[in-house]
Amino acid sequence: MFEYMGKEIFAEFGLPVPKGRMVSNPDEATQVAREIGGSVVIKSQVLSGKRGKAGGIKFVDNPEGARAAAEELFGMTIQGLPVNILLVEEKLQIDQELYLSITIDAAAKKPVLIASSHGGMDIEDVAEEYIIKKYIDVELGMQGFIANDVVRRMGIALNTPQAKELVKIIVTLYKVFTQKDADLVEINPLVISGEKVIAADAKVTIDDEALYRQRDLPLVEDRTVVEQAAHELGLSFVELDGDIGVMANGAGITMGTLDTIVYYGGRPANFLDAGGGTGEEGTAKALELILSRNPKSIVINIFGGITRCDDVARAFASVKSKVGIPVPVVIRLVGTNQEAGRAILKEVGIEAYDFMQDAIKKAVELAK
Amino acid sequence: MAIIIDENTNVVVQGISGKQGIFHTKQMLAYGTKVIAGTSPGKGGTIIEGVPVYDSVRAACEVHRIDASVIFIPAPFAKDAALEALEAGIKVVVVVTEHIPVHDEMAIVAYAKRVNAVVIGPNTFGIVSSGKCKIGIPPNQFFIPGSVGVVARSGTLTYEIVGNLTTQGIGQSTVVGMGGDRVVGLTFVDVLRMFEQDPETKVVVLIGEIGGNAEEEASQYIKDMTKPVVAYIAGKSAPPGKRMGHAGAIIERGNGTYEGKVNALTLAGARVVELPFEVPGIVQEILGKF
Numbered sequence: 029m030f031e032y033m034g035k036e037i038f039a040e041f042g043l044p045v046p047k048g049r050m051v052s053n054p055d056e057a058t059q060v061a062r063e064i065g066g067s068v069v070i071k072s073q074v075l076s077g078k079r080g081k082a083g084g085i086k087f088v089d090n091p092e093g094a095r096a097a098a099e100e101l102f103g104m105t106i107q108g109l110p111v112n113i114l115l116v117e118e119k120l121q122i123d124q125e126l127y128l129s130i131t132i133d134a135a136a137k138k139p140v141l142i143a144s145s146h147g148g149m150d151i152e153d154v155a156e157e158y159i160i161k162k163y164i165d166v167e168l169g170m171q172g173f174i175a176n177d178v179v180r181r182m183g184i185a186l187n188t189p190q191a192k193e194l195v196k197i198i199v200t201l202y203k204v205f206t207q208k209d210a211d212l213v214e215i216n217p218l219v220i221s222g223e224k225v226i227a228a229d230a231k232v233t234i235d236d237e238a239l240y241r242q243r244d245l246p247l248v249e250d251r252t253v254v255e256q257a258a259h260e261l262g263l264s265f266v267e268l269d270g271d272i273g274v275m276a277n278g279a280g281i282t283m284g285t286l287d288t289i290v291y292y293g294g295r296p297a298n299f300l301d302a303g304g305g306t307g308e309e310g311t312a313k314a315l316e317l318i319l320s321r322n323p324k325s326i327v328i329n330i331f332g333g334i335t336r337c338d339d340v341a342r343a344f345a346s347v348k349s350k351v352g353i354p355v356p357v358v359i360r361l362v363g364t365n366q367e368a369g370r371a372i373l374k375e376v377g378i379e380a381y382d383f384m385q386d387a388i389k390k391a392v393e394l395a396k
Numbered sequence: 397m398a399i400i401i402d403e404n405t406n407v408v409v410q411g412i413s414g415k416q417g418i419f420h421t422k423q424m425l426a427y428g429t430k431v432i433a434g435t436s437p438g439k440g441g442t443i444i445e446g447v448p449v450y451d452s453v454r455a456a457c458e459v460h461r462i463d464a465s466v467i468f469i470p471a472p473f474a475k476d477a478a479l480e481a482l483e484a485g486i487k488v489v490v491v492v493t494e495h496i497p498v499h500d501e502m503a504i505v506a507y508a509k510r511v512n513a514v515v516i517g518p519n520t521f522g523i524v525s526s527g528k529c530k531i532g533i534p535p536n537q538f539f540i541p542g543s544v545g546v547v548a549r550s551g552t553l554t555y556e557i558v559g560n561l562t563t564q565g566i567g568q569s570t571v572v573g574m575g576g577d578r579v580v581g582l583t584f585v586d587v588l589r590m591f592e593q594d595p596e597t598k599v600v601v602l603i604g605e606i607g608g609n610a611e612e613e614a615s616q617y618i619k620d621m622t623k624p625v626v627a628y629i630a631g632k633s634a635p636p637g638k639r640m641g642h643a644g645a646i647i648e649r650g651n652g653t654y655e656g657k658v659n660a661l662t663l664a665g666a667r668v669v670e671l672p673f674e675v676p677g678i679v680q681e682i683l684g685k686f
Contacts (some may be wrong), residue, residue, distance in 0.1 A: 066558045132472070132498055132578065132579065134578040134579055134607065134608050134609075134610075134644060135609055135610070137501075137502060137505045137506070137579045137580075138502060138506070139502070165506065166499075166502050166503055167503075167506050167507070167510070168648070175567035199457040206499060209497055209498075209499050211498065220436070235497050235498045235499065237471065237495045237496060237497045237498065238497035238498070240472065241472070241473075241497070264639075264640075264641040264642065266635075266638045266639070266640065268635065273558065276552070277552055278550060278552025278553060278555075278641075279550055279552075279605075279640060279641025279645060280549070280550020280551065280552060280553025280554070280576075280603070280605060280630050280641075280642075281550070281552040281553045281555075281556050281578060281630075281643070281672075282640070282641060283550075283553075283605060283606075283631040283633075283634060283640050284553055284556065284628075284630050284671070284672045286631075286633045287630065287632045287633050287670075287671065288671055288672075290632065290633040290634070291670065291671055296633065299634075299638075299640055301641040304651075314626070331552055331555050331556050331559065332535075333533070333534055333535035333538070333551075333552065333555050344453050362559070363535065363555070363559075364535055365569065383673065384556070384672075384673065384675050385671070391593070
């Protein structure tokens with residue numbers, strides 16, 4: 029999700045964000061700068077953490093300066109990503125930069141709040157003694173006393189207006205985190221500006237699995253076109269840079285297949301987990317995706333449990349006779365209904381392998 | 397002996413009337429699992445695959461002693477189902493369902509901890525105490541009784557490795573699928589500790605994968621184990637920053653790498669194999685020494 033989208037969510041929950049708006053051309057940028065008045069900051073909206081260093085953020089003093097800066101930024105690419113949207117905001121007076129985030133700690137199986145009085149830089153670069161970590165009990169939730177204590181540990185006097193603001197921000201940020209099914213909510217920097225505390229940046233990442241109940245959220249895809257097509261088919265696909273196409277059933281065995289290809293000196297072209305049950309249509313689409321990477325050979329590794337070998341074989345034979353497959357295919361097929369599956373493959377001229385290592389060795393040879 | 401479940405475990409199937417529920421109830425019964433009840437709100441009083449169906453877990457518990465539950469309920473409703481089983485006092489809950497939102501998973505795991513119950517999964521193939529009881533979805537024919545304990549994050553990779561063990565006549569005490577998601581009920585350490593104490597288990601096979609730090613934590617415990625551990629870690633060739641099928645299988649900011657895991661396990665004294673089909677040979681070699 030882009031920064032401006034995160035800030036719109038923050039604003040909706042009542043978190044303080046700078047005055048400003050997203051724009052998609054220099055005219056709008058000039059207009060928004062005029063509305064805000066005075067100095068503004070213009071920030072490229074790309075999904076990259078290195079915007080500042082790449083020159084994607086500019087400070088200007090007036091609307092005409094905003095136009096010039098916007099014209100320059102719209103022509104830029106940052107780490108290969110084109111700049112299509114800018115965020116124009118009031119320039120904040122910065123007294124101190126803080127860091128605040130809530131994410132999921134898989135080992136602790138809990139949310140963890142991370143705070144620091146040293147914000148504005150990558151949290152990985154902040155010295156250990158300035159980082160405050162607080163695990164949150166999901167049944168207890170974020171209580172006021174927890175936020176209070178985090179602020180105390182940040183070294184901010186609790187009797188100041190800034191501390192009161194900060195407690196409110198921590199409690200509210202946790203609401204955003206839970207109500208929006210976030211993997212991560214991050215404010216860096218969180219700026220102390222006079223008596224105010226303002227979220228100068230916003231990073232919000234939503235759990236993919238929860239999108240069915242977060243339909244009102246704006247979405248930015250970070251998958252490639254082919255990966256997105258696979259996602260829509262319910263297949264898990266990752267593009268790699270080799271020349272051996274891969275299809276297997278299950279994430280672990282697919283990884284094991286890639287590892288074995290590399291072990292024998294080959295280079296996989298993709299990761300494709302076809303999942304538990306793949307019918308004829310699914311197999312056809314999966315093969316289409318694999319072929320789109322122009323592999324020199326393809327290895328299919330099926331250990332059928334829930335997946336039935338005859339189903340896989342039938343689907344493959346049908347695709348082969350209807351569409352044709354221009355490169356050699358090696359199939360390892362064992363498990364449920366394996367005899368029936370192998371008989372079907374034999375009819376289309378393919379001898380199935382018993383062991384994955386033999387099939388993979390062959391596929392590597394064929395790619396050379 | 398075995399761990400977590402055995403021949404006396406009574407099982408309820410939540411979501412028994414769905415396609416998956418019916419199919420796997422049949423398979424579990426064929427394996428010898430004591431599936432004694434099912435639930436499906438509104439279908440109480442019916443019989444599916446010879447198993448009595450109830451409207452709720454509480455209703456089933458009023459009639460039967462139930463030791464474990466297995467959940468075949470779609471992701472949006474899985475949290476409710478898991479909490480229902482836990483609230484009814486069931487101490488082993490197997491959540492097969494995949495694609496459950498991580499916030500729901502954290503809620504399930506937190507409540508299970510409070511009521512002192514074991515959650516297997518979410519996104520797991522389940523658990524098999526070979527020859528005694530199977531709860532979940534793995535194919536029956538690959539599991540034969542023996543002395544190898546297996547703990548894994550991935551399903552089909554487990555079938556591959558257990559299938560190879562079985563082909564070579566090496567049976568298993570219990571095979572545990574912890575689940576492929578980021579937040580799951582069990583840790584490797586939880587399961588290793590149980591295998592260490594189980595008299596039937598002589599060797600432990602740990603099947604891990606890139607991402608997270610579960611294998612590194614396991615290494616800390618393996619150092620102190622008396623039983624030998626053979627480990628395979630999937631994802632040696634995976635590029636950083638890409639999710640390899642499982643939500644948890646991703647190398648982020650240099651964490652969760654293959655090398656880190658292999659080093660930790662090797663230092664702890666585990667035998668780490670490079671490829672999945674090398675496991676049976678090493679296990680055979682170790683078993684030969686007993």
